[in-house]
Amino acid sequence: MRNEMVVSISSVIARIKNVLTQTMDLDGIWIQGEISNLTKHRSGHYYFSLKDKSGEMSCVMFSSYVSRLNFNVEEGMRVLVSGSINVYEQRGSLQLVIRQMKQDGLGDLYLEFEKRKQDLLRAGYFDESHKKAKPDYIENIGVVTGAQAAALQDVLSTIQRRWPMMKVTLYPSLVQGSFAPKSLIQSLKEADTHNHDALLIVRGGGSFEDLFCFNDIQLVKTIYSLNTYIVSGVGHEVDTTLCDLVCDHRSVTPTAAAQWVTLDQYEVMTQILKDRELLRQNMSMILNHNKLKLDSYKNHP
Incomplete structure (x- = not known):
């Protein structure tokens, strides 16, 4: 291997990312597809796939861009998106980073869902x-x-x-x-x-x-x-x-x-212990009260 170069996988991915991001210009292009596997993260970011009959690609839309949308994104919706190509280096996966999105009608399955509903x-x-x-x-x-x-x-x-x-x-x-x-x-x-x-x-x-x-x-x-x-x-x-x-x-x-459909056994046990202590206190009060009455009767026959 004297004349062969050895490089890390991360450097290969970085090289691929560099080539793609510099040569793949998507400015001014709207990409058409149907949304699938939509996840609306608590951070506000949207993660989903954009697909058609022959292909599918992972996408991310960060919260700063999501906040600009004037419609509710739903599973099965057909959309037009614009953005840039990216390589997610930790997984070596290709993805679209979406900056704009607009509706392009609803997918056939989503329309059928709405009709049945x-x-x-x-x-x-x-x-x-x-x-x-x-x-x-x-x-x-x-x-x-x-x-x-x-x-x-x-x-x-x-x-x-x-x-x-x-x-x-x-x-x-x-x-x-x-x-x-x-x-x-x-x-x-x-x-x-x-x-x-x-x-x-x-x-x-x-x-x-x-x-x-x-x-x-x-x-x-x-x-x-x-x-x-x-x-x-x-x-x-x-x-x-x-x-x-x-x-x-x-x-x-x-x-x-x-x-x-289930109780929590630890919550039930805690309540049982509380009830037991309450019963003990109540019985103690009753016994003490009646003891005083009994002492009174003994002292005043």
């Missing part, structure tokens, strides 16, 4: 008056999700930490793809016959397309007809599906759904 809303499937009240005490639940899904582990670990005496029954189902709605419906119908205190339908985060099976019309109608109190925990906080809207309670994540 309005139709079901008018038909009364999302009415608050139909939603069942949360049971006073929940000790037996069914969970509808993928058997190998990360969402299931989130639910189980949360229950184990908060209320390990909870009885949990899994009803495995597909949670993505064209066959998922039918699978979810079958699992929900089966779970509804087993007299659970509550049912959880959960799935972790994903793109608008990944979660679209939870916008199935027959799935919504099935959930509406269930006798059991049902909680949804689909996707992340920014994700909203028609399944969320029809369920008796919507939690923003699978973990939040598990928290909603």
Whole structure:
């Protein structure tokens, strides 16, 4: 290797970044695409992918530019963006740094979502008056999700930490793809016959397309007809599906759904100790009061 040069990966990435940023001039160019995997970070930055039928690219829009937008950015929205090319050196990934964005219509899936939402809303499937009240005490639940899904582990670990005496029954189902709605419906119908205190339908985060099976019309109608109190925990906080809207309670994540149906064993223990001390104090007061009365009777027969 005497005549060969050895360089670090970081220096190679830096060289690539330097070449791209100096030679790839995007000034005056509007890039068209559909937003996918949108994450609105608490810092105010937006992270998402911009895609069309043949390609996809990671994008970032920093909060200073986000604040200038005059519309609400949504998953599945078609947009025009302008900015510059960049290489994120820590991962060696190519990304667009967006400085401007404007609407270019809505994606087909998003339009379909809105149509279904309005139709079901008018038909009364999302009415608050139909939603069942949360049971006073929940000790037996069914969970509808993928058997190998990360969402299931989130639910189980949360229950184990908060209320390990909870009885949990899994009803495995597909949670993505064209066959998922039918699978979810079958699992929900089966779970509804087993007299659970509550049912959880959960799935972790994903793109608008990944979660679209939870916008199935027959799935919504099935959930509406269930006798059991049902909680949804689909996707992340920014994700909203028609399944969320029809369920008796919507939690923003699978973990939040598990928290909603469980007591916290440490909070319960703290309350028990407080109640025990209050009982002890009250009994002591009663005994002392009656002791004084007894002494009075003895002294004045």
